[in-house]
Amino acid sequence: MTRRRRPPWTGPLGLYRHGTTPLHRAPIGAKLAGLLLLGVAVVLVRGTTSAVVLLGLAVGAAVLARVPARATLVGLLPVLVTASGLGAYQWWQRGPATAIEVCADLITLVVAAGVVTATTPADRMLDALERAAGPLRHVGLRPEILALSVALMLRTIPALVQTAGEVRDAARARGLERDPRALLVPAAIRTVARARATGDALAARGLGE
Structure with a gap:
């Protein structure tokens, strides 16, 4: 039986994917500025609700950019493992609300960075x-x-x-x-x-x- 060769892992940031979406056409400066503002919001805005909203914005951007869901999930696996460990520790030390916030913040930043690299050569x-x-x-x-x-x-x-x-x-x-x-x-x-x-x-x- 021939073993199926798996595709090489490209990391959570992924690779550029050609497209014609608004994010593909947006200036690189605007996308980097948006990523910076999102990072500042993740750091300064506290609370579980805010963290989930920011994660929703990052996921929405990925959907708008038509980033393949499967490739994104494969690239996110190491991040999800890390987030799970951090979340478990925060749950033990500070409770479930902090654990959810920390995990959501980490995934938000990685997904947003992935959208920028996927839409920018x-x-x-x-x-x-x-x-x-x-x-x-x-x-x-x-x-x-x-x-x-x-x-x-x-x-x-x-x-x-x-x-x-x-x-x-x-x-x-x-x-x-x-x-x-x-x-x-x-x-x-x-x-x-x-x-x-x-x-x-x-x-x-x-x-x-």
Whole structure:
């Protein structure tokens, strides 16, 4: 029986998905400003009702952007696990109202960030980041290097998760899925090799300094 290959995990922020919705057509500055205002509201506005309303706004934006529900849920799985742990702790320490608020706030921010990345091409987002970081040039930080660092981070995180999955599958095929060495050592070696290859490529282009 042939085992079905699962698609690579792209992280809770997802990937850009072409579309013609109002959010796709909106300026990147407006979307980032909206995300910032939502983050401020999450921090400053307290209460379970407010947290649920803000979560509803984030989910509504995802529906408006026509982000696929299945892909969103798959990307949110690690966040949901984290939110469950935080919620259980807050429930124990401070009660159910605080637990619901904390979980809703965390999921709201992740879903909203996912909507922005799903409706904005990566090159446009990095160009906007480079322009916004322009004043940092006066303190010795090159904005283009900052944008490149963010691009590498966004590309590396899914690649690392995919590497971990491939290593786990290989260990399972050898019956070693319970052996930490069969999981950690190959993953560490492949991660270091990838980092060195990336560093060499950047240095060859004069971007290593």
